[in-house]
Amino acid sequence: MKCRPLLHWMLATAGIILLLPDSRLRAQEPAPESSSKAAEAPTPKKPEKKQKSDTATQNASDQPVWDPLRAEKDLEVGQYYMRKGDVDAAIDRFQDATAAKPGYAIPFRYLGEAQEKKGLKKQAIASYSRYLDLYPHAEDGDKIRKKIDKLRAEVARKKK
Numbered sequence: 001m002k003c004r005p006l007l008h009w010m011l012a013t014a015g016i017i018l019l020l021p022d023s024r025l026r027a028q029e030p031a032p033e034s035s036s037k038a039a040e041a042p043t044p045k046k047p048e049k050k051q052k053s054d055t056a057t058q059n060a061s062d063q064p065v066w067d068p069l070r071a072e073k074d075l076e077v078g079q080y081y082m083r084k085g086d087v088d089a090a091i092d093r094f095q096d097a098t099a100a101k102p103g104y105a106i107p108f109r110y111l112g113e114a115q116e117k118k119g120l121k122k123q124a125i126a127s128y129s130r131y132l133d134l135y136p137h138a139e140d141g142d143k144i145r146k147k148i149d150k151l152r153a154e155v156a157r158k159k160k
Contacts, residue, residue: 088118
């Protein structure tokens with residue numbers, strides 16, 4: 001029975017606290033605006049967005065600049081698109097992977113393959129070269145160098 005007076009005291013204290021006005025809560029409430037102020041205020045202009053020819057994920061404001069997990073996922077999805085035969089989508093995903101993790105060599109190799117398959121020989125040379133710059137002792141380095149030489153010969157032949 002000793003607990004009842006303590007319980008009554010706690011409930012009374014809680015009730016008093018709830019009934020007392022808190023000035024801090026009132027200060028946070030916004031002051032009501034009159035209709036004349038709303039009519040006079042100019043509407044803020046939206047900032048102009050720069051038009052880019054990048055992919056949607058690169059333009060998204062919530063995408064981080066350096067994201068190795070996203071780079072791995074983009075690489076997987078790009079490889080899926082390559083198997084499916086959608087070279088354009090694969091190129092986009094490999095480019096996203098290179099942007100998400102610029103020092104990662106593997107996406108540059110796959111990007112070069114996709115660009116070569118699409119017929120973008122100069123870009124493929126650049127991608128393969130970047131792959132070899134980042135990974136000079138690659139196991140397939142000789143194979144990639146041969147591809148670069150072959151593509152350069154084709155580009156030179158096309159110029160003549």
